[in-house]
Amino acid sequence: MQNVSCNNETISEDPGYVDIEKFLKFENLVRYLIPITFALIAVLGIVGNALVIHVFVILSKKKLQNTTNILIVSLAAADLLFLVFCVPFTAANYAMSYWPFGNVWCKIVNFMTHVCAYVSIWTLVLLSLDRFIAVVHPVLSKQIRNFRNTCLLLGITWTLILCGNVPILLQYGILHYQWMGFDRSSCLNLAGLRSKIMLKVFYGCFFVFGYVLPLTLICVLYGFLLKRMLHRSTATRHQRRRSLHRKRRVIRMVVAFVVAFAICWLPIQVMCIVKTFTHYEQTMESTAILMVANCMSYINSCINPVLYAFLSKDFQRSFRSGFYEVTSSSQRPIQDGR
Numbered sequence: 001m002q003n004v005s006c007n008n009e010t011i012s013e014d015p016g017y018v019d020i021e022k023f024l025k026f027e028n029l030v031r032y033l034i035p036i037t038f039a040l041i042a043v044l045g046i047v048g049n050a051l052v053i054h055v056f057v058i059l060s061k062k063k064l065q066n067t068t069n070i071l072i073v074s075l076a077a078a079d080l081l082f083l084v085f086c087v088p089f090t091a092a093n094y095a096m097s098y099w100p101f102g103n104v105w106c107k108i109v110n111f112m113t114h115v116c117a118y119v120s121i122w123t124l125v126l127l128s129l130d131r132f133i134a135v136v137h138p139v140l141s142k143q144i145r146n147f148r149n150t151c152l153l154l155g156i157t158w159t160l161i162l163c164g165n166v167p168i169l170l171q172y173g174i175l176h177y178q179w180m181g182f183d184r185s186s187c188l189n190l191a192g193l194r195s196k197i198m199l200k201v202f203y204g205c206f207f208v209f210g211y212v213l214p215l216t217l218i219c220v221l222y223g224f225l226l227k228r229m230l231h232r233s234t235a236t237r238h239q240r241r242r243s244l245h246r247k248r249r250v251i252r253m254v255v256a257f258v259v260a261f262a263i264c265w266l267p268i269q270v271m272c273i274v275k276t277f278t279h280y281e282q283t284m285e286s287t288a289i290l291m292v293a294n295c296m297s298y299i300n301s302c303i304n305p306v307l308y309a310f311l312s313k314d315f316q317r318s319f320r321s322g323f324y325e326v327t328s329s330s331q332r333p334i335q336d337g338r
Contacts, residue, residue, distance in 0.1 A: 082301055098185040126157065175193070210269075
């Protein structure tokens with residue numbers, strides 16, 4: 001395991017004051033602990049998000065016309081791709097003393113990791129905007145909240161994020177170096193190694209556009225939404241109680257997604273900012289903290305399917321319906337084909 005900073009950006013070739021025996025024991029522990037932990041997160045998250053996509057796309061085609069459900073499928077797809085492209089290879093970079101997957105895959109992995117992270121948070125912004133329009137502008141909502149417009153907006157979001165992260169394909173690559181006389185390699189942001197300013201711009205943009213700005217927009221949208229709902233509280237007798245209850249339930253679910261994202265991604269964002277913009281001493285303790293922060297960001301992709309299961313009535317009904325159909329067909333006697 002390399003002695004590295006946030007996302008493996010800084011390598012120390014001279015161990016200096018480091019207790020070599022203690023470091024090698026720590027490295028050996030990481031070699032076994034990280035793959036097991038990350039593998040568990042990946043399996044749970046991949047199965048959960050694949051189930052969400054299956055339920056909404058296959059089992060509930062009519063429900064998929066609902067704009068909220070379309071956005072949820074996009075969020076699940078982004079989480080699924082994030083787990084597939086990020087977790088296994090981050091585990092390998094922590095646990096192995098070399099990068100065995102080649103230079104091209106190093107670029108693709110980091111490109112897809114950042115793309116999926118951006119798509120996840122900006123899909124939450126779109127979910128919040130969807131709720132805002134549905135509650136604050138109900139008349140306008142009927143005109144613009146439809147399948148076509150939602151898919152178009154998602155297409156624009158994915159396209160902008162894909163194009164905006166193209167520089168990552170140029171910045172990342174494999175660095176070969178020696179540590180304690182051993183040949184090692186790692187998949188790193190090589191542009192960041194050459195220029196501290198480049199590294200600050202990179203993580204500064206990730207912090208602003210991947211965390212602070214989208215969460216600020218979400219808070220503003222929900223602030224106006226809450227104000228409108230409180231203003232209308234005296235007029236709820238004129239509304240259909242069932243419709244009002246459904247809107248509140250969907251709002252609670254989206255808020256749960258946002259809170260989970262804010263909590264799970266805060267540690268890794270703080271670690272990256274501290275390491276990039278301050279004089280930060282790399283130690284075994286700081287590396288362990290970075291690993292925990294990484295785990296928390298990955299756990300967010302596992303939490304969302306759980307939130308769907310507990311907070312989405314559409315998901316629960318579709319899942320029960322699909323499960324009933326599967327069990328019924330398996331118990332149905334095979335007819336003679338004569």
